[in-house]
Amino acid sequence: MESFIRVFKSRDLELFEFLRNRNVVSYIVIEDTRKPLSHEDKKIDPFCYMNEEDIDEILNVFKISFVSDLELNEEDSLFLKNFFNDLLNITNLTTMIFKNFVVKDLYDNEFRVDTIPFFKRLLECVKSDVNLNENEINDSSWMYLSQD
Numbered sequence: 376m377e378s379f380i381r382v383f384k385s386r387d388l389e390l391f392e393f394l395r396n397r398n399v400v401s402y403i404v405i406e407d408t409r410k411p412l413s414h415e416d417k418k419i420d421p422f423c424y425m426n427e428e429d430i431d432e433i434l435n436v437f438k439i440s441f442v443s444d445l446e447l448n449e450e451d452s453l454f455l456k457n458f459f460n461d462l463l464n465i466t467n468l469t470t471m472i473f474k475n476f477v478v479k480d481l482y483d484n485e486f487r488v489d490t491i492p493f494f495k496r497l498l499e500c501v502k503s504d505v506n507l508n509e510n511e512i513n514d515s516s517w518m519y520l521s522q523d
Contacts, residue, residue, distance in 0.1 A: 401443040435469040440501040444481040
């Protein structure tokens with residue numbers, strides 16, 4: 376059986392676990408960058424084929440990263456892309472960028488899974504601009520952080 380668990384939510388960041396038979400297959404990091412495509416983003420497919428005027432119309436980018444300790448098979452990767460593509464509301468002013476990250480030692484560290492230090496490590500792995508400050512986050516109100 377496959378399922379998703381949202382393990383963290385804030386204004387610009389959501390973290391999910393994708394589970395199969397109660398085992399984590401991948402962590403999903405969704406960043407709402409609240410900014411247009413970067414110079415580097417414009418070089419990736421499909422943006423590298425678009426004209427500059429169309430690219431300049433994009434005002435916001437969602438970066439969706441799949442992080443696992445093993446390479447996702449094509450079926451899982453496609454399933455995750457389709458699921459999160461349908462989950463997010465995308466308009467002609469927004470776009471998504473999907474990336475896969477394999478972190479061999481994802482679970483081989485001193486951090487307990489599903490804790491702020493582990494989440495910070497996930498963000499480092501995907502080279503995120505989001506900064507989680509442990510002192511500002513109350514574990515009991517994770518699900519309410521976006522209600523500002």
